[in-house]
Amino acid sequence: MAAARSFLGVPVYKPRVAFFELSSCEGCQLQLLNNEDTLPDFLSLVEVVNFREAMTGGTDDYEIAFVEGSVTRGDEIERLREVRGKAKTLVALGSCACFGGVNQLKNRFDPDWVKKEVYGDRQVESERAKPLEDIVTVDLRILGCPINKKEVEGIMVNLAIGKEIKTPKYPVCMECKANGNTCLFDLGEPCLGPITRAGCNSCCPNGRAGCWGCRGPAEDGNLAQMTVIMERYGFSKETIIDRLECFGGFSDYASQLRTIKLKNSS
């Protein structure tokens, strides 16, 4: 049973939540535990019943399941289906779960060659990396590699009180400009900020590093124009595709781009 809790005398429901990982670095889960200042407040919103990175034991009686990582093995498919069967709400946590993430970089190559290069002669199952929604229905996606803890806390409050969850529709450039940064294109660095969904407070450009698109496409992002901009600043087709392919959110467009002849193609 969820513990009773109230705000201004009104009972507030504390959902039972569980955290799971598939193929991942577990950095998204770690991100949740990272900020000790707000961790007690965060934990007071929910009843955590399963979180291997933070507690021992746990139960399978949960309402909201946060699943980190992409699907790369048969046993992960079974496990994910089982979690989906138990959870009322299934949340894809981070770029690996949402788009395949950095794991899906291997999808560019022959899987047998990848296994041989990485594991030698050891018999290891490691197939094409897939996002969760290729296997089960996903109710909510939390973007980023890693996720932004503040954003997750906001989402958790809304989940707990049953409020609609909104992620920014606009691109990273909006946050970057609001933060007063000099555009990295003018400093000779490529950046996917014009087409990537905001919500990270433009964290990479704030530190003078171009965006690699870990949060996936912004709504109505003009991918073709992004390519034109990259070309105008002298970046090669390979540089553009490298960036677009990094986290999986733009992989369809990157595949299309491979078939198109660009001005700076090698």
Ligand code: SF4
């Ligand atoms: S999204 Fe990034 S931080 Fe999160 S599990 Fe995947 S690789 Fe790790």
Ligand code: SF4
């Ligand atoms: S640095 Fe990147 S995010 Fe910032 S304004 Fe330029 S293109 Fe947009």
Ligand code: SF4
């Ligand atoms: S700036 Fe781009 S790559 Fe960096 S965290 Fe934000 S969305 Fe991800």
